[in-house]
Amino acid sequence: MKQLASSQFSKRFIELKGLRPSCDWRLLVCGCILALAVMPTLWLMCSSFEPRSFAAVLTAPFLGALKRTLVLFTAVIAGALVLGWPAGTLMGLVPFSGQRLLFAALAVPLLTPSSLWAVGISLARPWFAYRHQWWLDGFWGALLAGLVQALPLVLLASALLVRVLPGSQIDWTLLSNGWPALLVASARFSLPAAVAAAVLGGLIVIADPGAAQIMGYHGMATEILIALAARYDAGLAARKTLWLALFLLPCLMPIAWWVSAWSQSHFFGRDLRKIRPKLFGPLPWAIIVLSLLGIGPLLLTPIAGFARAARSPQFFQSLQYAWSILKQSAPTTIRYGFVAGMIASLAALLLILAAGRKYQGRFVLILFCFILLIIPGALHALGFAGIVSQLPGSFDSVTRQGMGPGLASGFRWLPIPTLLCLRIWSLVPESAHQSAALHGVPWFYYHLRVTLPNLLPALFCGLLLVGLATAADASSTLILLPPGAATFTTRIFGVLDSTTERTLSALCLIYIAGGLLVLSVFAYLQPLVRRF
């Protein structure tokens, strides 16, 4: 009772001092940003809404596609957790040389169009006898292509989370029961983050029709693509997306609640002293090596597919062509990526400041992030294009020219910096707010000197990830690209059907190498940003 009264007192005290904005202000800010993010899809839905047409979507083929989607969603989550969670937990605990480079390499699939990985897997088929190719096609092929994206997400999330394990807990566990106990304790600690990352990965996979088309495993993304590409009915596509969200909601809500409640209880007020334990015995190394042996082939299969085409004697010419395309499209690609990253990071910062410290707000944000990722990029972009065409021409300089794709992508990829900032914001102890309030620190000064430096690494990381995700996106970028502009990805997709395998392979390999380079530089620069 005393505890409750004290907590209510400190809450009221902080609100009075203005360090935490009042509830109305929070609701307004959160509501506006969330509405902006989903507005294009809602606009499409409302522009052709009829109650009958909403229910008419539920046909037997639709339900079949939904079933296949749920099967793939579950399989991707399970596969990514089984492989990524233990490996990520260990890699987060145990430092080894080249770790940053490995993490950068693991992040490359997250930032490469899934269709390209699917093409790579498809090109890898001839390495195997025909009777063994089944696992590179259909459900298994789609699962493989999905895992290539979801697994690194889980692995990196687990590794990052376990690094903030309280030093006292590591000391205590190591002293009492040694390495096996630390492994179990830290794995339990990183599980919620790994589950959240796996769900995010699963949603990204099921919302993308590209890999499903190539692998021939058709779920809801294909259903939505048919509504767009064969029926030219964006409203129908929006209704199908809404149904998908409604069917997934019962599964997503408890996960979002669990993760938000867990982050509340596990982070606030903890001792965040960092400890890098020394490696004892063969067990941790054995698990790392085994994990890498499991993950390696998964990621290397598509690259092996591209490498097969690289055996051609004219491959060097294809590389030169790919390089010239990269040089032509790099400025536009970087600009759109940067605009999208800036918008997503700033919107995420506002969201976090408004709602990030309360577990109810945290729950709403996590659930919103999940739902936003269900919306296919093309649908979001078509809604954006539709809204823009209703606006007066004076808006064109912002909405239709260089800013358009960045603006739309920024809101589409808002979940990335939001989740990153949510994690970091949770780490700032409540006592920091209380002592600032006690000493009468002004609201703006506190956020400038305490909040912003804490969130800066997450914002920088979010900017980079959103930028790269925007660069990787073809379907929505093509709908919003200003005439005459092209990103590297849209140039690749422009020749995907008409070019030779070796040229396609050269383009994809250049893309992967470029992504690896950017991420490696970031991995080594990140500590400097943190220090800054």
Next chain:
Amino acid sequence: MATAALLLNSCSRENPAPPEQVVVYSSVDDTYSRPLCEQFSHATKIEVKLVPDSEETKSTGLLNRLIAEKERPQADVFWSGDPVRAAILAAKNIAAPYESPQAAAIPSEFTQPSLGFTMFSTRMRVIIFNRNLLAGKAPPASVFDLIDPRFRGAGCLANPLFGTTSMHAAALFQVLGEPAAKDYFRKLTENKVAMLSSNGEVRRRVAAGDFELGLTDSDDANVALKDGAPIGYVLPDQEGMGTLMVPNAVVLIDRGPNPVNARRFIDFILSPDSERWLAESDAAQFPLHPGLSPPQFFGRPLAEIKVMKVEYRSMAAQLEGLNAGFLEQWVQEQNSLPSRIGRGK
């Protein structure tokens, strides 16, 4: 955020729009559309702002974009790789009528003003086959060979809801009649013909030996042959209903921002020089202007090829009905089938 956005936008290179420009949306492969646009810019000093389509959203992104932008279009011209997408635009009142003087020599069936668009250089639908797998066997000669038991589980085609395969499906419904066409599609399922994502994948999978034969476009076959793939091709049904032609189509967009330049671009793209370039490139497209040499790939003039007689204008409406009915159901049945590997082997 808005300040940052405006600052960034002021640094944008695309912001200061040049006075002379034309905005072209094109669902033709970038490899072929971009060089022709550059030639136009070089000849007229009018900058072409090209928006290409991608394989992932083939003829989807751009058509939907044009529909979404209908209230205030950005595009001046839509250059479509097939006439069906152009007919859909005409049906949705997005196309403006234009009779180009350059189209005067093209046969009138491709340039009727009532169409709302103008057709030019044409591809053909072809059957490609893997020479190694078919060694010693008679090559296919008709689209009906896909439902022949001797090719059970060995054939493939692209998804008939999208791209030129959808046009082919609509053409079969026109020529064979609805009952026979539906029967044909049911037999495709019975004969375990695999449905792949695109014509490009049909080319890749037949070249790789995953399938013995597949239905695709002539430019795909040409690219595979130039890449040294062990494939051959046939123009199907030369003894029967003929081979389907897939002409390009160009549409003037109603209320586009640069109508004068748009007409100049359409004149350029319909000229014999452009058709000659498309014939000589890897696109290997037949010119529709009389007297121009056929592509080396075909080795014979268009007049010597029996072509399928279809009504292009009604095809769009027909396809719209099929895509919301029989074809969608057929595709959904295909989608629910297990892995395509080893279906028939």
